[in-house]
Amino acid sequence: MKDSIMEQSIQLFAQKGFKETSIQDIVGELNVTKGTFYYYYKSKEELLMDIHLQYIERLLENQEAILADESKSCQQKLHDIIFKLIHDIEKEGLRAKVFFREIRHLSPQHLEHIIPKRDRFKENVQQVVEEGMRNGQFRSDLPPDIVTLGILGVTNWSYFWFQPNGEKSDREVAAIFYEMLINGIKAE
Amino acid sequence: MKDSIMEQSIQLFAQKGFKETSIQDIVGELNVTKGTFYYYYKSKEELLMDIHLQYIERLLENQEAILADESKSCQQKLHDIIFKLIHDIEKEGLRAKVFFREIRHLSPQHLEHIIPKRDRFKENVQQVVEEGMRNGQFRSDLPPDIVTLGILGVTNWSYFWFQPNGEKSDREVAAIFYEMLINGIKAE
Structure with missing residues (x-):
């Protein structure tokens, strides 16, 4: 129930x-x-908080399973993080909508539980970016924090437009975004 | 008044x-x-609609001035569109917040005025991408519509985190995003 x-x-x-x-x-x-x-x-607020918590905890769990896989390169981890987020839109789209739009209705006490997890989500992506910069998979002349926010922009924004039953599949969209972020859009 | x-x-x-x-x-x-x-x-709804209309009309005006400048390459146009959006966050940030969050309070009749303009904003970016693909400035093996949504993700998301008085200036952030989108983050 x-x-x-x-x-x-x-x-x-x-x-x-x-x-x-x-x-x-x-x-x-x-x-x-x-x-x-x-x-x-206890209240509608507590329910809203529970929705937010479950949403962000699932995201973190998926993300950290990808990060922990030592058989994967940083480039693969980046690809898999992008794919997983877009793949989950079908299942998690409404939850994400409520998360982004209604977060202002949470009290400061409730936010205290959410904000550190939301920050961790970003820090995990940044960790992949930084590790890739150190080991020579990503270029190291760009600031990792802004690069991370760029990546999160691409993926988070897709919650507002991606149609799971649309023309392109989650796998195709993720592959295009990955390719665009990795190699850029400039002609050779 | x-x-x-x-x-x-x-x-x-x-x-x-x-x-x-x-x-x-x-x-x-x-x-x-x-x-x-x-x-x-006439009503609070009419005021909300006016806020939305003014916001999107200003964005379009700025964007179309960049598009119309024939002295600029498609790469420069892309850079300038990114810069202008991030530059305007200081002035337009609150308006953008209201735009993204409160659009569901507009009636279908009001939305009829907004949606075509919002679509035009996206189509204008796509036009730059497509032109650059045709004239050999951008690679033509990626679908222009998804590339456009990726670019819009990077810029639109910055409304949620960019601090006009923060560590990096609007010009720096725009330059990083441009570089990242143009050349990618993979090490040479």
């Missing part, structure tokens, strides 16, 4: 907005009582 | 959210009456 409450809320928050969705709306869709809601969550 | 109402609303919408800001909040900050508000705008 806890999972159903979360899934239903993600739908409603994405569609109507966090403020515009009442606890009654959520339990109404599930045909349960408010009591059921309060058995699992 | 119309400009003050708009500037004040952008501040409040960015800070508190569109739904959470009342017309009373806006006129209260300006020490005027609701009558003054209604002299200029």
